[in-house]
Amino acid sequence: MAAKKVMADKHAQASVPDKLQQAGGLKPGAARAVHEASGIAEADVYGVGSFFHLLAEPGVKVRVCTGLSCLLKGSAELLKQAEAAGLPVRACSCLAACDRAPAVLRDRSVLPDVTTEDLARAKGDWTKLASAAGKGPDWRGAIGPAKDDPERLAMNLAGAPDFSCAAFAKAKNLGAEKVIAEIEASGLQGRGGAGFPAAFKWKSVRGQKEATRYVVLNADEGEPGTFKDREVLLRRPDKVVEGLAIAALTIGAHEVYCYLRGEFDGPWRALEGAVAEAGKKNLFPGISFHLHAGQGAYICGEETALLEALEGKRGMPRLRPPYPTEFGLWGKPTLIHNVETISCVPAIVAKGGGWFKALGKSEPGTKLYCVSGHVKQPGVYELPLGSTLDDLAAAAGGYAGTLKAFSPGGASSGFLPASERTRPLAYKALAEVGSMLGSAGVVVLNDTVNVAWAAREQLVFFENESCGQCAPCRIGTRFQRVSVDHHFDRAKAGASGDDLKLVAEVAWEMNEGSICGLGQAASLPLTSALKYFPKDFEAKGARP
Amino acid sequence: MIQQAHIMLNSKPAACRDGETVLQVAQREGVFIPTLCHDPRLKPAGACRTCLVEVEGQRRLLPACATPAAAGMVVKTDNDRVKRHVKGLLALYLADHPKDRASETGAPDQLLDLAERFGAPTDWPAMPNVRAARPGDANPYVHFQPEKCIACARCTRYCAEVESVHAITLANRGSLTTIFTADGRGLMDTTCELCGGCIDTCPTGAMTEKKPFLTKAKPERQLEKVRTTCNYCGVGCQMDLNVDHSANEGRGKVVKVTSPPPGTTTNDGNLCVKGRFAYDFLEHRDRLTMPLVRGDDGKFHETTWEAALQAAARGLLKIKTEHGSDALGFISSSRCTMEENYLVQKLSRSIFKTNNVHQCAAT
Incomplete structure (x- = not known):
């Protein structure tokens, strides 16, 4: 029998991913069941479920x-x-x-x-799989500085959660104009990747004629190499919630939507706890918080894709303009910020924009740098914005081995050679060399790593995570990866060829033609590796 | 005096009206901007990226189909940057698409047309298709060839926005993105009404008519289009019979029915399942092609329209005379237009003086 068609409202659409999760993912018949429960067309439900990998493959545990x-x-x-x-x-x-x-x-x-011993202990039963080194959902990573220091650290991850809400009370007294003036004075830039001035967004949303506005928390950051949101949510959910409340108060919003990675079970509980605490004490009257689980799609860290996903649709980025500040969640003006950005707000309001600005080196504020790969103590380190790789490595116990290359801001930032170790890890300084700070997910590679291989792995990532909406990205990410594979296959066979001759032109087109940042940046790992490490492409067997 | 707003289109002033897109202005001005995912019946998607143009003051190229034309806007559609983009983009499409015209078994492949027109490189290494098909779909009319699909979503948007049917969807992600149904079921087991609008809007022929595809009929370019009016109902949809004159030993054959381009006829490019697919009666041996009158021998004999109408009039008048007006009844068909139905009741009431008149769609 053909499925019925039913008209449904926006909340029914928004509930689709959750309902599919409750149904155990996109099993046969799940789309029909969710259609019957929500009134959303069956095919549309299927389209949503098949987009998100945590839903699309119900058998994968x-x-x-x-x-x-x-x-x-x-x-x-x-x-x-x-x-x-x-x-x-x-x-x-x-x-x-x-x-x-x-x-x-x-x-x-x-x-x-996870170790091979952990896997062996599970004896083929996925429910028994556990990590001996990280028990329970609330495991944490290393942070630095490890000591409470609210005077010099905006995020101050080592500090105890503080629900006094002094900053919110101060914001209330100051009034919206003065709060925005402080944000502007602080020079706070979006810490999710783009580095866009935060105050500009606040002013824009506040200036809209439409009275219904929303605040959205982007906790769906999936940039490879980035894990700071996890630590912020686990350690300082108070700052996240208070920052969101100040934002809502200032722009005139009553609803705050938090979209968290589906893999963030511990951070989810931490944020849920903070929201419950705030609710119990009625700390932020008139402001309600809603938590939404992501279902596995890197692209939903892109703000307009996130809005689509929050509305319960396939997470495909929107065309811009219009920007979310004007046409955001359900078409209403929306202020959307990354976890770290919003968490800077309480300290800025409490201590003043000037204080925050002065914390930075080449640009304003302190910054959470995630560092992993070949350093002795990978973790999240809060350093003045504009610190160098050497500064960061020193905070992380030093390099492991001899530095060869690093990726300063996740896969999208490409690779830089060791000679850039003293360049400020900051928005402007990295843009000057065709790279970016991005989410400050720094991956350090020592001289045992073939950068051509590393670039190939990043290409696989972009190919898997392209949303598929626009051709430059959908086809281009695959084309680049296939080109590199053909090159390596030929090299292995001892033959020579010109498999990489189109890489630059395809990269140019992906940058010019793609709708969003994913496609625009997706070639950077390959083009930067070719630029700085051409010899690595000559190595036989570079592809393991 | 009202000042007409203008944009500068390739250095020439072009008038623009409120709410128009850059693409609409360019089309009126005769400036060609390539499109693939655009269909005037649908909301702009800006997804295929072929219509990107340069707008002064904007860092990125913008899709002409979705960009409102604002007074004073300076737009370039033909500079080196836009040309390089279009060529590169089409070359990428071709790497993921059959390049041979032999693959054009149904409707003209607009991607191949654009690649030719813009001289896009055709030698970029081809990648095998990874988009899923629905091999078990037993519906009689619609066939999907995933290798030809460019995932522009015209079909799924048409199905949702024009028909409100939502039978098909974009499914999966990235290079695996394809056109699918819930759980991959056949269209007969979905909300699909088999209107074939997905076929009509598809720019590459990936969605195609099943019968001509399976019978290896000639491609659309080799068929003659004969414009006619659908006679299934009174709406009067215009449609094109696509005729292969050489088929049937030269007697000709209607290979398929297509709808005229959107915006050119009242049905705006739309047809229903009957108009688009139920044309087999054209060649049915039982189809009446001449007026027939039953003779004294009890058999039908071919005659002229004049003689047939005379015979009918004689018969009706005879009944009226012998048995009275109410011994007659008139039933008209829902395939008649309103005007024809009006005439039937006029015939019934004024000429034969009976109210025994009905129309089969009135119950």
Whole structure:
């Protein structure tokens, strides 16, 4: 029998991903059941479910991270072992546990530091899989500075959660104009990747004629090498919630939507706890918080794709303009910020924009840098914005081995050679060399790594995570990866060829033609590796 | 005096009206901007990226189909940057698409047309298709060839926005993105009404008519289009019979029915399942092609329209005379137009003086 057609409202659409999760993912018949429960057309439900990998493959219970940092720690071997053991396993994109690599996702829980012994102990039963080194959902990573220092650190991860809400009370007294003036004076830039001035967004949303506005928290950051949101949510959910409340108060919003990675079980509980605490004490009257789980799609860290996903649709980025500040969630003006950006707000309001600005080196504020790969103590380090790789490595216990290359801001930032170790890791300084700070997910590679291989792995990531909406990205990411594979296959066979001759032109077109940042930046790992490490492409067997 | 707003289109002023897109202005001005995912019946998607143009003051190229034309806007559609983009983009499409015209078994492949027109490189290494098909779909009319699909979503958007049917969807992600149904079922087991609008809007022929595809009929370019009016109902949709004159030993054959381009006829490029697919009666041996009158021998004999109408009039008048007006009844067909139905009741009431008149769609 053909499915009925039913008209449905926006909330029914928004509930589709959750309902599919409750149905155990996109099993046969699940789309029909969710259609009947929500009134959303069956095919549309299916389209949504098939987009998100945590829903699309209901039989897969174990996912091994194949992010660069995890690969460096042997995740490819773990994957093979898990397959051989008969576990329902797949490779997956970065799990935001690069500091505790290699990471494995069991159902919706991230297990850090997984060893071959851990896998062996599970004896082929995925429900028994556990990490001896990281028990329970609330495992944490290393942070620095490790001491409470609210005077010099905007985020101050080591500080105890503080629900006094002094900053919110101050914001109330100051009034919206003065709060925005402080944000502007602070020079706060979006810490999710683009580095866009935060005050500009606040002013824009506040200036809209439409009275219904929303605040959205982007906690769906999936940039490989980035795991700071996890630590912020686990350690300072108070700052996240207070920052969101100040934002809502200032722009005139009553609803705050938080979209968290589906893999963030511990951070989810931490944020849920903070929201419950605030609710119990009625700390932010008139402002309500809603938590939404992501379902596995890197692209939903892109703000307009996130809005689509929050509305319960396939997470495909929107055309811009119009920008979310004008046409955001359900078409209403929306202020959307990354976890770190919004968490800077309470300290800025409490201590003043000037205080925050002065914390930075080359640009304003302190910054959470995630560092993983070949350093002695991978973790999240709060340093003045504009610190160098050497500064960061020093905070992280020093380099492991001899520095060869690094990726300063996740896969999208490409690779830089060791000679850039003293360049400020900041928005402007990195843009000058065609790279970017991005999410400040710094991956350090020592001289045992073939950068051509590393670039190839990043291309696989972009190919898997392209949303598929626009051709330059959908076809281009695959084209680039296939070109590199053909090159390596030929090199292995001892033949020469020109498989890489189109890389630059395809990269140009992907940058010019793609709708969003994913496609625009997706060639950077390859083009930067070719630029700085051409010899690595000559190596035979560079592809393991 | 009202000042007409203008944009500068390739250095020439072009009038623009409120709410128009850059593409609409360019089309009116005769400036060709390539499109693939655009269909005037649908909301702009800006997804295929072929219509990107340079707008002064904008860092990125913008899709002409989705960009409102604002007074004073300076637009370039033909500079080196835009040309390089179009060539590169089409070359990428071709790397993921059959390049041979032999693959054009149904409707003209607009991607191949554009690649030719813009001289896009055709030698970029081809990649095998990875988009899923629905091999078990037993529906009689619609066939999907995933290797020819460019995932522009015209079909799924048409199905949702024009028909409100939502039978098909974009499914999966990245290079695996394909056109699918819930659980990959056949169209007969979905909300699909088999209107074939997905075929009509598809720019590459990936969605195609099943019968001509399976019978290896000639491609659309080799068929003659004969414009006619659909006679299934009174709406009066215009449609094109696509005729292969050489088929059937030269007697000709209607290979398929297509709808005229959107915006050119009242049905705006739309047809229903009957108009688009139920044309087999054209060649059915039982089809009446001449007026027939039953003779004294009890058999039908071919005659002229004049003689046939005379015979009918004689018969009706005879009944009226012998048995009275109410011994007659008139039933008209829902395939008649409103005007024809009006005439039937006029015939019934004024000429034969009976109210026994009905129309089969009135119950």
